[in-house]
Amino acid sequence: MPYAIIGGTGFSRIVENQFKPELVRTPYGQAKIYLGQLDGAEFVFLPRHGVDHTIPPHKINYRANIRALKSLGVERIMATFAVGSLHRGIPPKAVVALDQFIDFTNGRESTFFDGGKSGLAHTEVNFPYCPGLQTAVVVAAKARGLEIMPKGTYVCTNGPRFETPAEVRMYAQLGGDVVGMTGVPEAPLARELEMHYGAVAYSINWGAGLEEKINVVADLEGIKQTVFESFVVALQTATTDDCECESALMMSHPPTQEEFNA
Numbered sequence: 001m002p003y004a005i006i007g008g009t010g011f012s013r014i015v016e017n018q019f020k021p022e023l024v025r026t027p028y029g030q031a032k033i034y035l036g037q038l039d040g041a042e043f044v045f046l047p048r049h050g051v052d053h054t055i056p057p058h059k060i061n062y063r064a065n066i067r068a069l070k071s072l073g074v075e076r077i078m079a080t081f082a083v084g085s086l087h088r089g090i091p092p093k094a095v096v097a098l099d100q101f102i103d104f105t106n107g108r109e110s111t112f113f114d115g116g117k118s119g120l121a122h123t124e125v126n127f128p129y130c131p132g133l134q135t136a137v138v139v140a141a142k143a144r145g146l147e148i149m150p151k152g153t154y155v156c157t158n159g160p161r162f163e164t165p166a167e168v169r170m171y172a173q174l175g176g177d178v179v180g181m182t183g184v185p186e187a188p189l190a191r192e193l194e195m196h197y198g199a200v201a202y203s204i205n206w207g208a209g210l211e212e213k214i215n216v217v218a219d220l221e222g223i224k225q226t227v228f229e230s231f232v233v234a235l236q237t238a239t240t241d242d243c244e245c246e247s248a249l250m251m252s253h254p255p256t257q258e259e260f261n262a
Contacts, residue, residue: 165209
């Protein structure tokens with residue numbers, strides 16, 4: 001069984017010399033992934049923005065990406081996000097293991113179950129991120145000297161613009177901890193395909209209005225490397241027997257066999 005890591009800004013450089021590129025065809029389009037071996041196990045790396053960061057958040061083909069990983073036999077995914085901090089409790093360079101999200105996106109293809117041949121299903125997301133993977137990555141990072149906050153709520157906006165100060169205040173009042181542009185529909189799509197999906201966010205700036213100007217911090221390579229190494233360990237060691245990832249789908253009308261096997 002291969003394991004998957006979905007990387008955002010700056011993560012492609014970690015694997016560019018170790019993994020080989022491959023195009024995977026899906027009913028939703030092609031997904032470019034990278035295959036390689038780490039610690040004797042097969043890993044798939046998927047740079048959601050492309051290796052040169054040319055795909056904006058609202059143009060990412062989330063359905064093709066997740067379906068491609070499923071077709072490769074992936075059952076466990078760890079994803080990383082560069083985010084802005086919504087309050088003083090999470091400063092830039094802080095790292096958070098996500099446990100909830102709030103979705104403010106629009107216009108994105110957000111489900112595999114579009115009705116008709118695609119079927120209809122409702123998905124429970126009481127625990128949007130796999131608790132077993134989240135616990136394992138916090139433990140793995142701590143063993144490497146990196147403290148990851150064990151809980152945090154991710155607010156997803158459409159992008160590619162940053163948020164206004166008024167929006168940042170609103171998101172914080174609603175219970176958000178960090179804000180990004182790519183976390184949804186990635187997480188719920190993985191849940192629809194009954195995959196174990198965990199996610200870690202690292203802050204690269206204060207949200208708009210918390211400082212006079214948005215300044216993106218540098219010198220994050222060490223944090224990214226440690227997060228990546230922790231992902232490799234967590235994916236292989238996590239206990240997922242008690243999570244709901246594989247039992248959250250409430251099928252009202254199943255897809256046709258042709259659609260399911262496409």
